[in-house]
Amino acid sequence: MTQQEIKDQVQAIFIDITDNPTIVLQDATTSDDIEEWDSLTHIQLVVAIEKHFNVSFTAEEIGGYANVGEMCVGIEQKLM
Amino acid sequence: MLLHQIFTATYTVTEQVYKGFISTFADNNPLHTDAAFAKQYGMPQVVMHGNILNGFLSHFIGEELPQKNVIIHSQTINYYLPVFLNDTVTLQAEVAEIHQAVHAILFKFMFRNQAGKRVAKGMVQIGLL
Numbered sequence: 001m002t003q004q005e006i007k008d009q010v011q012a013i014f015i016d017i018t019d020n021p022t023i024v025l026q027d028a029t030t031s032d033d034i035e036e037w038d039s040l041t042h043i044q045l046v047v048a049i050e051k052h053f054n055v056s057f058t059a060e061e062i063g064g065y066a067n068v069g070e071m072c073v074g075i076e077q078k079l080m
Numbered sequence: 081m082l083l084h085q086i087f088t089a090t091y092t093v094t095e096q097v098y099k100g101f102i103s104t105f106a107d108n109n110p111l112h113t114d115a116a117f118a119k120q121y122g123m124p125q126v127v128m129h130g131n132i133l134n135g136f137l138s139h140f141i142g143e144e145l146p147q148k149n150v151i152i153h154s155q156t157i158n159y160y161l162p163v164f165l166n167d168t169v170t171l172q173a174e175v176a177e178i179h180q181a182v183h184a185i186l187f188k189f190m191f192r193n194q195a196g197k198r199v200a201k202g203m204v205q206i207g208l209l
Binding site for chain 2: 040042043044046047050051056057058059061062
């Protein structure tokens with residue numbers, strides 16, 4: 001799976017979980033940029049991403065990602 | 081809690097539960113309150129509200145798990161058979177997924193009545209605060 005495919009699928013997950021079809025993720029996107037990305041939504045996003053890509057993260061990994069781009073790289077590394 | 085760990089709890093739909101549900105939520109639909117109406121639709125007696133089972137599920141999550149620092153994130157339930165007054169249902173819940181990064185646990189659960197028949201099943205995701 002290419003990095004772009006991962007980003008596209010992550011974006012679809014964000015749109016579904018946040019119920020905001022206008023979201024366009026950039027590599028630099030953080031929770032500060034998306035109003036709906038609060039603490040409970042964060043949990044739902046992580047759970048949905050783990051299920052969708054059949055990967056699992058540690059709390060340290062999730063906490064260490066500075067933005068969406070880094071998380072997508074993390075997903076790609078787990079899929080290798 | 082461990083992956084595939086199973087918990088069980090047993091509940092009875094008592095008169096107090098039934099009337100308490102109606103007095104709290106005012107769902108007086110005749111299927112739940114009028115035996116003649118219920119019989120018109122093939123039921124032997126009034127049918128208990130399906131969401132009474134969700135009340136039992138809430139008790140299970142809030143009171144029966146080993147940890148009290150829990151919150152429900154989401155839940156789904158499918159109903160298969162009606163539940164009647166004074167039925168006893170057994171809830172069996174299995175830890176189906178653990179999402180350690182966000183302290184979330186997904187349970188698959190099933191309710192069976194006193195005859196062993198499955199009356200409902202679903203999933204509930206909880207978080208450990």
